[in-house]
Amino acid sequence: MYRADTVVQLIEQGREGDLAIGAPGRPGLTHGGLRDLARRTVAALNALGIGCGDRVALVLPNGPEMATAFVTIACGATTAPLNPAYRAEEFEFYLSDLNARALVIQEGMESPARAVAAARGIPIIELVPDAKGPAGLFTLKPERPLSGSPARAGFAGAEDVALVLHTSGTTSRPKIVPLRHVNVTASAYHIGHTLELGHEDVCLNIMPLFHIHGLIAAVLASLAAGGAVVCTPGFNALKFFSWFEEIRPSWYTAVPTMHQAILGRAGRNSGIIQSGRLRLIRSSSASLPPQVMEELERVFQVPVIESYGMTEASHQMASNPLPPRLRYTGCVGIAAGPEIGIMDEAGNLLPAGVLGEIVIRGRNVTAGYENNPEANAKAFTHGWFRTGDQGTLDEAGYLRITGRLKEIINRGGEKLSPLEVDTVLMDHPAVQQVVTFAMPHPKLGEEVAAAVVLREGASVTERELRDFAARRLADFKVPRKIVFLTEIPKGATGKLQRIGLAERLGLTA
Incomplete structure (x- = not known):
């Protein structure tokens, strides 16, 4: 399965003249063009004194240049993509925590990252897109002259770190996750193998490219298969179907909230859907409500493949297989890369069907958090990485997730999974979106609450919804x-956020 151990070897897979990276309304960059760009980019970085192991923070808008910058800079240095929407204090934290050697930012892009980098003495390198060339082509231009010899020039090796990302840090300080070339290339091949990707496949990317899902599933997996990825400026439900019509993708990958927004506009775009060449839809990074999966399959007439991923696994851990193999709603499928087990608190692996913590080990799993022995001691047991998710594995190897351990609601000693409540409420015909969460209670510790978005034109009272739930729970x-909300608060990658929701909605008094 593995044809490459490094990103530079991975991008050797595509045919010279085939499309590699594209963008709506622009000519695209070929695989041969991408390889040339990688060689020029590594040489340019080396001439600026930057080489293997040096960390280069990327603050770039979503699009083909962000994709090519990630791929080509990773060939000879360590990439650290950051959310361009961060405020100054956030850039202050991330740039210092990463110990960034340089900041690459798009020419003309206004961002507080510039002032933060300047104040910290971090060299600023401008990425200049080639306005006349294919999508993704760029040159690097340092703000001030830079020179020197890197400690290690040339292309990175399998054990070098290709990518560093921070955990989301909803309840604690974000941790640095270093992912080696051997990790990210393995994950790219796992995804390609699961989806049977080939030269003819085109992915329409709507995921943010500062996030593991977009970087590995959309970009690297496509390139590893010799296929193409067309990079949009970011998710926009209003533009999705015009992109879909122009690009004619064979697949796309997204988080559940994006799928729901797409479904909201699918009715008026049925002709575009029917004349397309879509082969599959992939969903990952959050639990896909069974009702949404069923509606997607009915509307698009293709299989929806729910996968299970996280940063520490270079994204993919499990996935439902393609037909004719079985796939189930409410299930994230079978091991699709690393080995998967279920473990109790004491570190014992549990038999099939028994509820416990999901654990993984394998080639695509990080070797550990950086400079954080305490977190590593908690996260690794007998060589297994503890995901923090609770679930069961059945006899056939299918994994069902009951929720994040830290999101399990403890109501006076009675524990419940918010996902179970979500699924029941989503069955009500008036409900479009729901997120169940814990709110504080003076005697019970925690009480069950839910935030609900209703379908357009629908109405239901709180009492009616509670009665509906009471018949099933x-x-x-x-x-x-x-x-009742018009929109549920989401994170930067479009995921619904349970932790802290009670506070955000003023339910903590």
Whole structure:
């Protein structure tokens, strides 16, 4: 399965003249063009004194240049993509925590990252897109003259770190996750193998490219298969179907909230869907409500492949297989890369069907958090990485996730998975989106609450929804508080956020 151990070897897979990186409304960059760009970029970095192991922070808008910058800079240095929407304090934290050797930022892009980098003495290198050339082509131009000899010039090796990302840090300080070339290339091949990607496949990327999902599943997996990825400026439900019509993708990958927004506009675009060449839809990074999966398959008439990923695994861990193999709603499928087990708190592996913590080990899993022995001691047991997710593995190897351990609601000693409540409420015909979460309670510690977005034109009362839930759930699982919203707060990557939601909605008093 593995034809490459490094990113530079991985991009050797595509045929010289085939499309590698594209963008709506622009001519694209070929695989041969991408390889040339990688050689020029590594040489340019080396001439600026930057080489293997040096960390280069990337603050770039979503699009083909972000994709090519990630791929080509990773060939000879360590990439550290950052969310361009960060505020100054966030750039201050991330640039110092990463010990960035340089900041690459798009020419003319206004960002507080510039002032933060200047104040910290971090050299600023401008990425200048080639306005007349194919999508993704660029040159690097330092703001001030830079020179020197890097400690290690040339292309990076399999054990060098290709990519560093931070964990989301919802309940604690974000941790640095270093991912080696051997990790990210393995994950790219795992995804390609799962989806049977080939030269003829074109992915329409709508995921943010500062996030592991977009970087590995959309970009690297496409390139590893010799296929193409067409990079949009970011997710936009209003533009999705015009891109879909122009690009004619064979697949796309997204988080559930994006799929729901796409479904909201699918009815008026049925002709575009029917005349397309879509082969599959992939969903990852959050639990896909079974109702959304069923509606996607009905509307697009292709299989929806739900996968399970996280940063520490270079994204993919498990995935539902393609037909004719079985796939199930509410299930993230079978091991699709690393080995998967279920472990109890004491570190014992559990038999099939028993509930416990999901653990993984394998080629695409990080060797450990950086400079954080305490976090590593908690995260690794007997060589297995503890995901922090709770679930079961059945006899056939299919994995079902019941929720994040830290999101499990403990109502006076009675524990419940918010995902179970989500699934029941989503069955109500008036409900479009729901996220169940814990709110503080003076006696029970935690009480069940839910935030709900109704379908356009639909109406239902809190009492009616609670009665609906009570017919399907044990009494202690029925939400005591239901809040109706026009939009549920989401993270930077479009994921619904349970932790901290009670506070954001003023339900902590």
